[in-house]
Amino acid sequence: MKKLLYFIFTKSIGLYINVLSFVFPKKAIQLAYALFSEPREGRLSKTNLPKILQEAQSETFQYQEDHFQTYTWQGNDTVLLLVHGWESNASRWENLLPYLKKSGSTIIAIDGPAHGLSSGKEFNISKYAEFIHVVVEKFKPQYLIGHSIGGKTCLYYQSVYQNNLLKKMVILGAPSDFSIILNNYIKLLSLNSKTSKSLEELYLNNIKLSLEQFSGKIFASKLTIKGLIAHDVDDTVVLFEEGKKIASMWKNAIFIETKGLGHSMHDDELYEKVFRFLFENDL
Known part of the structure; x- marks a missing residue:
């Protein structure tokens, strides 16, 4: 049941980003990048180390x-x-x-x-x-x-x-x-080619390397x-x-x-x- 709910959730997010990419492409890429680069776990609290x-x-x-x-x-x-x-x-x-x-x-x-x-x-x-x-x-x-x-x-x-x-x-x-990590994320959300390409370019911009070199x-x-x-x-x-x-x-x-x-x-x-x-x- 949990796997099914997770599947539905991720595909719904991906669908939303894909639709958004045709109306507000910059917002779509920003959302896709945020979900890709922001960890959901791993934080610590000073009061509970x-x-x-x-x-x-x-x-x-x-x-x-x-x-x-x-x-x-x-x-x-x-x-x-x-x-x-x-x-x-x-x-x-x-x-x-x-x-x-x-x-x-x-x-x-x-x-x-x-x-x-x-x-x-x-x-x-x-x-x-x-x-x-x-x-x-x-x-x-x-x-x-x-x-x-x-x-x-x-x-x-x-x-x-x-x-x-x-x-x-x-x-x-x-x-x-890096292409494997990126492609797994793209596949998980079923992102369209336009969004996928823009996401790749955005991530690698700070690295100053191509996908193959990274x-x-x-x-x-x-x-x-x-x-x-x-x-x-x-x-x-x-x-x-x-x-x-x-x-x-x-x-x-x-x-x-x-x-x-x-x-x-x-x-x-x-x-x-x-x-x-x-x-x-x-x-």
Whole structure:
């Protein structure tokens, strides 16, 4: 019943946008973009933070008209930065943190745009990468770990900024081709070709890249640091083939295939491998 109601709701929204595109095309595109770029989950409240984040040192950064939140678990001079995915927040790393803490490292997690305690309604990868760069400039992390769209943001960040301080990167369940994400959204709402094309142009305008160039595998091809890519064959959110695409272009990366973890990728065995990759050079 829930699936039927969701189907009816999404198709009704799509129909409304399609009709609106013939009368008020700008309003139609604005609505389609807002629905595409605004997360519906992942927000946090300062008065009700998850316990794991309460244990960290919180810091708010101002960047242009935005502010974003970071959480630091203080350790030694080795620094890791954790980058969450869509409709999530810094608390998603709770299961991984015990493994990383074994190293004695300083661990920093960030809330992405329009997620957690960070400001805004719109999420996009370029802005997320700018937030990451602000954090990198201050804390100088040697390791970067990203999940889902956060993983793709890490790839984008390093391909653009070419940060020489980074030694290794871990990417979990990340998408490669933006066209797949966009086309899934278009298909979900059954948007017409006029609206679909305008939506694509609007989203990519700030990136200054074509749809084909805005690809995780293209970003990965520019990387020289060591990488670990893990993707689950049962991932229904970001298909397994997406991880393989990234791995095929990243010359200095190891690919791990998992099964039964889904998109969350929470798993003790996997996290032990992540720890060994980062700190022991042994899988």
